[in-house]
Amino acid sequence: MPIIKDGAFAPDPWVAITDDQPIPATGDIWVSLARLDSDWGTLCSHAGELGVEVPNTTKAEKLKPYLGKLSLILLPFPAYTDGRAYSLARLLREEGYIHDLRARGNVLPDQLQFMKQVGFTSFEVTDRFPAEVWTKAAQHISAVYQEGYTEPHAARTAIWEARRARS
Amino acid sequence: MYRYDEFDHRFVAERVSQFRDQAARRLSGELTEEEFRPLRLMNGLYLQLHAYMLRVAIPYGTLNGKQMDRLAYIAEKYDRGYGHFTTRQNIQYNWIKLEDTAEILEKLAEVEMHAIQTSGNCIRNVTTDQWAGAAADELADPRPVGELLRQWSSLHPEFSYLPRKFKIAVTGSPHDRAAVRVHDIGLRMHLNDKGERGWEVIVGGGLGRTPFVGVTVRDFLPEAELRAYLEAIMRVYNLYGRRDNKYKARVKILVHELGKEEFQRQVEAEYARKPATNVELDVAELQRIETYFAAPAYEELPKFSTGFENARIQDKEFAQWVKVNVAHHKQQGYAIVNISLKPEGGIPGDATAEQMRVVADLGRRFSFDEIRVSHAQNLVLPHVKRDDLYTVYIALKAHNLASGNIGLAGDIIACPGLDYCALATARSIPIAQGISRRFADVKRQEEIGPLKINISGCINACGHHHVGHIGILGLDKKGEEYYQITLGGSSSDDAAIGSILGPGFAADEVADAIEKILDTYLGLRTGPEETFLLAYRRVGEKPFKEALYANH
Numbered sequence: 128m129p130i131i132k133d134g135a136f137a138p139d140p141w142v143a144i145t146d147d148q149p150i151p152a153t154g155d156i157w158v159s160l161a162r163l164d165s166d167w168g169t170l171c172s173h174a175g176e177l178g179v180e181v182p183n184t185t186k187a188e189k190l191k192p193y194l195g196k197l198s199l200i201l202l203p204f205p206a207y208t209d210g211r212a213y214s215l216a217r218l219l220r221e222e223g224y225i226h227d228l229r230a231r232g233n234v235l236p237d238q239l240q241f242m243k244q245v246g247f248t249s250f251e252v253t254d255r256f257p258a259e260v261w262t263k264a265a266q267h268i269s270a271v272y273q274e275g276y277t278e279p280h281a282a283r284t285a286i287w288e289a290r291r292a293r294s
Numbered sequence: 295m296y297r298y299d300e301f302d303h304r305f306v307a308e309r310v311s312q313f314r315d316q317a318a319r320r321l322s323g324e325l326t327e328e329e330f331r332p333l334r335l336m337n338g339l340y341l342q343l344h345a346y347m348l349r350v351a352i353p354y355g356t357l358n359g360k361q362m363d364r365l366a367y368i369a370e371k372y373d374r375g376y377g378h379f380t381t382r383q384n385i386q387y388n389w390i391k392l393e394d395t396a397e398i399l400e401k402l403a404e405v406e407m408h409a410i411q412t413s414g415n416c417i418r419n420v421t422t423d424q425w426a427g428a429a430a431d432e433l434a435d436p437r438p439v440g441e442l443l444r445q446w447s448s449l450h451p452e453f454s455y456l457p458r459k460f461k462i463a464v465t466g467s468p469h470d471r472a473a474v475r476v477h478d479i480g481l482r483m484h485l486n487d488k489g490e491r492g493w494e495v496i497v498g499g500g501l502g503r504t505p506f507v508g509v510t511v512r513d514f515l516p517e518a519e520l521r522a523y524l525e526a527i528m529r530v531y532n533l534y535g536r537r538d539n540k541y542k543a544r545v546k547i548l549v550h551e552l553g554k555e556e557f558q559r560q561v562e563a564e565y566a567r568k569p570a571t572n573v574e575l576d577v578a579e580l581q582r583i584e585t586y587f588a589a590p591a592y593e594e595l596p597k598f599s600t601g602f603e604n605a606r607i608q609d610k611e612f613a614q615w616v617k618v619n620v621a622h623h624k625q626q627g628y629a630i631v632n633i634s635l636k637p638e639g640g641i642p643g644d645a646t647a648e649q650m651r652v653v654a655d656l657g658r659r660f661s662f663d664e665i666r667v668s669h670a671q672n673l674v675l676p677h678v679k680r681d682d683l684y685t686v687y688i689a690l691k692a693h694n695l696a697s698g699n700i701g702l703a704g705d706i707i708a709c710p711g712l713d714y715c716a717l718a719t720a721r722s723i724p725i726a727q728g729i730s731r732r733f734a735d736v737k738r739q740e741e742i743g744p745l746k747i748n749i750s751g752c753i754n755a756c757g758h759h760h761v762g763h764i765g766i767l768g769l770d771k772k773g774e775e776y777y778q779i780t781l782g783g784s785s786s787d788d789a790a791i792g793s794i795l796g797p798g799f800a801a802d803e804v805a806d807a808i809e810k811i812l813d814t815y816l817g818l819r820t821g822p823e824e825t826f827l828l829a830y831r832r833v834g835e836k837p838f839k840e841a842l843y844a845n846h
């Protein structure tokens with residue numbers, strides 16, 4: 128599956144380690160939350176980068192002890208209408224998680240902007256849509272009312288702030 | 295009234311162009327219908343039985359003449375010359391083409407209107423008291439908060455894919471005309487000893503298959519914290535609301551299953567985790583919005599209007615209409631004019647393009663260019679001089695807009711039902727028309743007194759039958775429509791869910807049944823001051839049951 132990161136298709140340097148595969152000594156890997164729990168002893172001193180996929184029913188507090196070691200968190204969209212991962216992403220950002228946050232599953236261009244606004248930074252997508260469609264979709268609405276939902280580096284105006292600055 | 299600034303204009307224009315793109319991608323087949331569905335829904339476009347239906351937002355039910363004229367234009371150009379005002383203070387058009395939709399949205403944007411979030415599993419258009427800013431009993435105008443919430447909820451990145459739709463109602467009056475206890479969130483203004491505004495926050499009310507009256511989670515939330523606190527509620531709901539069963543997905547079920555205390559605990563924990571850091575911004579924005587809702591430039595008028603009093607003496611029909619349709623205004627010499635969209639035998643809430651233009655024009659000439667839509671599917675001219683009432687009445691009468699039945703038996707709320715709606719199990723419009731004809735005599739309606747008859751064409755309860763003093767629910771029994779009657783519901787301060795009286799009635803028996811119920815009421819009330827609802831609460835369902843089912 129192609130990855131979109133920083134506004135363009137990008138290679139995926141990460142290797143998914145399924146629950147029945149042994150954990151390699153090196154390399155950037157991601158595991159399930161169950162695996163992270165059970166093999167934390169080994170994983171906490173993993174030589175490469177470490178990531179985890181968490182179900183969208185997970186409580187954010189559950190991840191708190193691991194956050195310092197993680198540099199990729201994958202949140203699933205089992206259906207694009209299932210919006211739980213938006214809140215979970217937002218919570219993780221509020222908890223201070225600063226590394227890559229990836230959306231996977233039913234990720235479509237029309238939801239890309241919202242995903243970026245709540246803190247997602249990479250996207251596992253299908254190859255159904257060309258790059259321009261994704262780029263355009265993420266830029267359609269350039270001004271937003273919600274405070275604190277404008278992602279860094281995006282040319283998006285936070286309307287209430289802009290009004291206040293002007294008055 | 296609120297006016298768009300350049301940001302609002304830009305936002306809505308971009309939304310229209312985004313929809314234009316989405317519709318084009320659907321028409322070209324790039325998007326599947328399934329993928330397109332929630333996108334069009336979030337722009338108010340439904341697929342109904344015969345055509346697309348477009349629901350246009352009228353935020354907190356307030357609009358001006360130019361906007362009303364535009365609604366008339368859309369009715370004529372893109373629909374069949376009429377529109378249907380809904381119980382959520384919106385308007386819907388029942389015969390729209392997908393190809394025209396982007397153009398209609400553009401025409402709406404020109405007059406600062408849109409169809410954003412009039413549908414879909416997101417925060418819907420905020421509703422309020424149709425007399426906001428004019429009512430004599432009001433603490434303060436709730437519409438600035440309505441506008442703040444409109445902006446905050448528009449394309450909210452975190453809360454656009456909720457488990458289910460989410461409806462917010464606000465009221466600034468101790469007499470609740472916005473049905474705040476039967477909304478997902480209801481907000482009710484209170485003043486403290488220092489005269490500062492705070493809001494009672496009520497969560498988990500709602501109708502549909504499992505009706506609930508909402509529970510109060512905060513008695514007095516400082517106004518500045520409103521947006522932040524609502525965000526905490528929304529987050530708890532978004533994360534933990536049920537998604538396994540569409541009929542159990544509303545927040546009322548979450549509140550009910552967790553229990554009030556646990557739900558409240560979770561919301562407070564979330565709110566405490568993320569204290570409102572940016573309330574200054576909210577305050578600044580609210581102040582900015584408030585300037586738009588400053589009271590109109592009223593004239594200093596005497597209490598007594600000679601012209602009005604003379605007209606009242608000379609024209610008995612006018613006097614009757616005034617008694618029923620005109621309400622007290624906070625400003626001396628002014629009145630609130632309620633325009634009934636329930637003529638005898640009519641379709642509740644329907645207005646022709648011509649009628650819309652008449653109201654737009656009267657609003658401009660006599661009501662500081664302000665019009666309201668009420669959740670009872672009527673229109674309101676909120677600030678009319680008593681001196682002008684007769685002129686307004688004559689103009690309304692000439693266009694079949696002067697039915698004097700506001701709040702009476704003829705003022706029926708009804709959903710579109712099987713005539714339009716794909717989910718319906720029975721028709722509601724003909725039932726409403728039948729009852730309306732049966733009680734056409736205004737004198738008789740007046741004798742019966744305050745009465746809310748609400749009709750839904752299926753269990754989804756868009757016609758709010760649970761909270762009708764008399765509720766009628768259309769169902770289907772082996773291909774035959776039949777109607778279940780509930781009594782004792784209310785959406786006001788004394789909110790209650792009505793109880794089912796007994797076996798249902800065939801379509802042609804409903805008007806008779808209602809008549810029997812009302813005759814029974816007239817026979818047992820202690821006097822005219824004991825309304826139907828009060829009498830029902832005193833005597834219970836027994837006498838009504840006996841009257842209805844004695845010979846069955």
Ligand code: SF4
Binds near residue numbers: 754
């Ligand atoms: S109550 Fe049922 S029939 Fe009536 S509008 Fe709602 S879904 Fe349609």
